[in-house]
Every structure is written in C-alpha cells, then in structure tokens.
Amino acid sequence: MTFLGICLLFTYLFCQWLVQAEFFTSIGQMTDLIYKERDLVQFLKVYIKEEEERLGKIKSWASQIEDLTSKSALDPEGFLAHPVNAYKLVKRLNTGWLSLESLVLQDATKGTKYVASLSVDDCFGMGKIAYHESDYYHTVLWMQEALKLLDEGERSTTISKVDVLDYLSYTVFQLGDIQRAVELTKRLLLLDSSHERAGTNLRYFEKMLERERNEEKVNKTSDAKPNKTLYEIYTRPQDYLPERETYEALCRGEGVRMTPKKQKRLFCRYHDGNRNPILILSPIKEEDEWDSPRIVRYLEVLSNEEIEKIKELAKPKLARATVRDPKTGVLTTANYRVSKSAWLEEYDDPVIAQVNKRMQAITGLTADTAELLQVANYGMGGQYEPHFDFSRKEEPDVFKRLGTGNRVATFLNYMSDVEAGGATVFPDFGAAIWPRKGTAVFWYNLFRSGEGDYRTRHAACPVLVGSKWVSNKWFHERGQEFLRPCGLTEVD
Structure with a gap:
C-alpha cells in the first residue's frame, strides 16, 4: 500500500x-x-x-x-x-x-530513458562483467570507452572518473603495461588524493616498474636471452592468446596478407568432383580463396529454400554451442565459443540427406564417417575464438568415442550474409574469409600423412551487425584411405 x-x-x-x-x-x-x-x-x-x-x-x-x-x-x-x-x-x-x-x-519512480548509443553506465557495466570474467583485454576496451565518454562531458549519477580509473589502472597492470598503470593511477590520485588503494597500488606499480627497468639493463649488457619478468611468470593471465592482436586485426579487415604475387596464383573454375554423376551435368563454381594451405569457396551450394528448411529444422533444437573436451572427448560448453548450435540427422528431412550427398560429391570424400550436419547461429557478439578443428597429439582421446579417426577436412556453409563482422579468419597466415549467403568454403585440416596442419587454426569473428547462420560437415579419416591416399612425407 x-x-x-x-x-x-x-x-x-x-x-x-x-x-x-x-x-x-x-x-x-x-x-x-x-x-x-x-x-x-x-x-x-x-x-x-x-x-x-x-x-x-x-x-x-x-x-x-x-x-x-x-x-x-x-x-x-x-x-x-x-x-x-x-x-x-x-x-x-x-x-x-x-x-x-x-x-x-510504489508511489513513484524514475522513468527509463532510452538512447541510441551506449551510456557511461552501460560501458562501465560491460567492463565490470569482463573484469569479473578475468577478460582483462576487453575490460580495458570498455573502461577506456567509459572514460572517454566522461572526458567528453557525459554525466552519470553513479559512475565517476575515479571509479573507471580504479578498474582501468589495475587491469592494464594485469596485462603487463606497468608504465601506463602508473600514469592512470597518478591521474586517479589527482582526482582523489585520499584514495587509499590507489596510493598503495602506485607504490607497488612503481616498484615493479623499477625492477623491470633494471632487468632490461642487465639483459642489454649480457649475451643471455632476456628472462621473463616476475610479473610475467606469476601473474600473466593463463588464457592470453598470443595471436589475439592478429586475430582482431583480421576481423576488422586489416592485416590480410594477400599480396599481388599470391593473388596471381588464385583462379576460378567449374568443378565436377572428378566427374561425379551428381555434378557432371551441373558442375559447381569453385573459387580459390588461398593457395597454401588451400582454401576454396564453392558458389551456389545451397538454395534459399534449402537454407530456410535447414534453419526451420534447427531452430527448435538450438542450444548453447559445445566443444569437445581435449581430455575426455565429451562435449561441453566453453566461454570462448559464443553461439547456439543444433545437430541434424539425415532422417530429419530429405533436404539434409540431399545436402550431405552434395557435399560428398563436391569434396570427393565419403560422408559415411563424417559427423552430423551442425547448424550454428551467431547473434550479437557471437564468436568462436582461435581453435583447431582437428585433435592434436596431446589430445589423443578427443574423437576416440566416434571411432572414425581425426577430422580430416572442414566443409563450412554460409547460410546468411552478415552486415558487419562474422568473418572466418586464419591468424597464422593472415586470411579472412567473409560470409556470402549460399556459398561454402572447404579446407583440409590434416596433411596426407595424417599429421595436423597447424596453419589451419582459425576463428569466427564476432558478429557486430546482423545474424550469422552457418552449417558445417566435419569429414573424418576412416573411409578416406582410397579417396585421399596417404602422402610419402610428413607435410604431404
């Protein structure tokens, strides 16, 4: 009342x-x-x-x-x-x-105001979430944006520059930029000289910075290779991805290493799957996306009607996407894969059997030992950070339960265009493959010798604007012995 x-x-x-x-x-x-x-x-x-x-x-x-x-x-x-x-x-x-x-x-409360862009509170809130997830890289990006909005004059009734600088200074320290941590902490203390934690942090940061400089001097005067700092040994985040800068640059459309010389080695052609009966009268259009490792794109692989049917079948089954645990081989969720996925059987609908046969004809590989058709939907911010599709030597049991060997190849169908973001990128050699509805890309994960091709480590870039729909088929080793004979050397 x-x-x-x-x-x-x-x-x-x-x-x-x-x-x-x-x-x-x-x-x-x-x-x-x-x-x-x-x-x-x-x-x-x-x-x-x-x-x-x-x-x-x-x-x-x-x-x-x-x-x-x-x-x-x-x-x-x-x-x-x-x-x-x-x-x-x-x-x-x-x-x-x-x-x-x-x-x-109740008697009264303030109404909710809506704006066309993210506010200081929004950015600060996102930064705090990233911080508590130990995602210091994105914590810095969100906190920097919050600080920028405050510097530009935007007001907040709950968040101050001191609050933002408190998180930002400690987070950049966590990422190893001690010099910037010192500068940000000094700026914080100018705004609030009585901030006890900031004063303590500043003394610690300056001590660490001095130690780092002394180690650099020692390394310069000796022939020994530089040793890791104590900070790097004890406090560097364990989930830090060395290729993150390359990965994110490729996602922004930067850093693609497609030289004119390499471009000349790429061609387009009609592909009949070595005179496969399904493709003889209607060969598929094939484009080279990359020469080594070879990545090809096939055009007009899926019709709009097939795409809509696959999406219709997948939607009721969509659940948080999973990855295989490298130790147990059991499917589990992971914070580095943000999407929803579903697995479709051939008996779900004739369209699934039809698409499976088409992928088999195009690749020349048997789908008898392949995994089910996986459909994935990436919404706002949906991504899959750099990963391998195949299991490495230290992960011998990943596909043991399947009994079909390792993943020899990946066939990826793009079932939508994406307004911004959503590329498939390969940080090792600087390739970026952009989604085009109805097309598909294909590459081998293993050399002919059966050894993994570590260059194929790839990522699905975050979707910035739009909704990304894909479906993929992972072909396995068993049954391919005569379709893709073994090579004579490790890198064949």
Whole structure:
C-alpha cells in the first residue's frame, strides 16, 4: 500500500472510531468530523494527482514500448541484427520492466530513458562483467570507452572518473603495461588524493616498474636471452592468446596478407568432383580463396529454400554451442565459443540427406564417417575464438568415442550474409574469409600423412551487425584411405 493510502486508511479508521464512540450525540463534537472529512478530501486529491502522474509515466512507457515493438515485430531478425538494439532489449527485460513494476506497485519512480548509443553506465557495466570474467583485454576496451565518454562531458549519477580509473589502472597492470598503470593511477590520485588503494597500488606499480627497468639493463649488457619478468611468470593471465592482436586485426579487415604475387596464383573454375554423376551435368563454381594451405569457396551450394528448411529444422533444437573436451572427448560448453548450435540427422528431412550427398560429391570424400550436419547461429557478439578443428597429439582421446579417426577436412556453409563482422579468419597466415549467403568454403585440416596442419587454426569473428547462420560437415579419416591416399612425407 502507498504512503497516501496508509494516511487515508488511518484517517478513515479514526473517523470510524469517532462515530462509533457516539460523537453524533453532540453536535458540537460532531463538527470535528467535518474537518476530518475535509482533510480526507485533501488527502484524496493529492493522492489522485500523484496517481495521475504515475499513470502518465506508465502510459508514456507503454507508448514508447508499443512504438518500438510495432517496428521490431515487422522484422525481428533485422531489428536484433543491430547490437545496440539487441543489448537494449536484454537490458529492458532484465531491468526496465522491473522498474515499471516498481512504478506500478510504489508511489513513484524514475522513468527509463532510452538512447541510441551506449551510456557511461552501460560501458562501465560491460567492463565490470569482463573484469569479473578475468577478460582483462576487453575490460580495458570498455573502461577506456567509459572514460572517454566522461572526458567528453557525459554525466552519470553513479559512475565517476575515479571509479573507471580504479578498474582501468589495475587491469592494464594485469596485462603487463606497468608504465601506463602508473600514469592512470597518478591521474586517479589527482582526482582523489585520499584514495587509499590507489596510493598503495602506485607504490607497488612503481616498484615493479623499477625492477623491470633494471632487468632490461642487465639483459642489454649480457649475451643471455632476456628472462621473463616476475610479473610475467606469476601473474600473466593463463588464457592470453598470443595471436589475439592478429586475430582482431583480421576481423576488422586489416592485416590480410594477400599480396599481388599470391593473388596471381588464385583462379576460378567449374568443378565436377572428378566427374561425379551428381555434378557432371551441373558442375559447381569453385573459387580459390588461398593457395597454401588451400582454401576454396564453392558458389551456389545451397538454395534459399534449402537454407530456410535447414534453419526451420534447427531452430527448435538450438542450444548453447559445445566443444569437445581435449581430455575426455565429451562435449561441453566453453566461454570462448559464443553461439547456439543444433545437430541434424539425415532422417530429419530429405533436404539434409540431399545436402550431405552434395557435399560428398563436391569434396570427393565419403560422408559415411563424417559427423552430423551442425547448424550454428551467431547473434550479437557471437564468436568462436582461435581453435583447431582437428585433435592434436596431446589430445589423443578427443574423437576416440566416434571411432572414425581425426577430422580430416572442414566443409563450412554460409547460410546468411552478415552486415558487419562474422568473418572466418586464419591468424597464422593472415586470411579472412567473409560470409556470402549460399556459398561454402572447404579446407583440409590434416596433411596426407595424417599429421595436423597447424596453419589451419582459425576463428569466427564476432558478429557486430546482423545474424550469422552457418552449417558445417566435419569429414573424418576412416573411409578416406582410397579417396585421399596417404602422402610419402610428413607435410604431404
């Protein structure tokens, strides 16, 4: 019950007590009831006014959401393709509607404001999430953005520059940039000289920086190779990916090592799968994407009707994507793979059997020992960080349960275009393959000798705008003995 409601109730009960106490027997005493009733009316008018204001806010909220949903419902996937729209939807469902509930149940509360871009609070919140996940790399990016917005004059009622600098200075230290950690901590102390933790951190950072400089001097005057600093030995994050800078540059469309000389070695042609009956009358269009390791793209592999059918079959089965545990071979989730996936059997629909046969004809490999068709959907920020499709020597049991040997090749179908992001990149040699709906790319993960080709370590870049749909078939070693004969050397 609201505060005004309680006041009305108490006043009403008081009046009831007066009446029941036989005040009506004296006109003089009953005049008090007149004044009490007058007070009740005033309370009621104030209550009505506040309720009208509250209802006005609720109506305004409803109107905003109605306008938004009327537009988003016309093209849900297109609307959610924009990462800010998707983020705001999740935020509304988690906090916005709770605020509305408070507005309905309580006297009053502040309305939710919507902006077209992320606020200081949004960026700081994302940075804190990354920090608590020990993802220091992205913590720095979000905190830098929050600090930039504050420097540009954006205001926040809950977040200050001191808060941001506190996280940012310690995080850059965690990433090994001690000099910058010192600079940021000094800036923090200029804003708040009494910040106890910052003062302690600064003394520690300066001590570590001095030690690092002394080690550099020793290494310069000796022939010995530079030793790792104590910081690197004890505190460097274990999940740090050495190729991250290359990986993210490729995702931005930078750093692709496609030289004119290499470009001349790439061709396009019609491919009939060595006169495979399925392709003789209708050969597939084949384009070279990379020469070594060889990556090819096939055009018009899937029709729009097939794509829609595959998506329709997969949607009810979509679940958080999994990876195989290198020690046990059991499928499990991992924070470096953000997507949803489903596995489709041939008996699910004739289209699946048809697509499987087509991939078998194109590659010249048997699909009898291949894994089921995997369908994956990457939404806002969906990605799969650098990984190998094949199992390495230190992971002998990954595919043991399947009994079909290692993954010899990958056939990847692109079932949608992506407005921004979503490329398949190979950090080792600097290739970036961009999604094109209806096409597919293919590469071998193993040399003919059966040894893994470590150059094929690849990643699915984060989807920035759009929704990425792919399906893939992993072909295994067993059954390919005469279709792809073994080579004579380790790198054949």
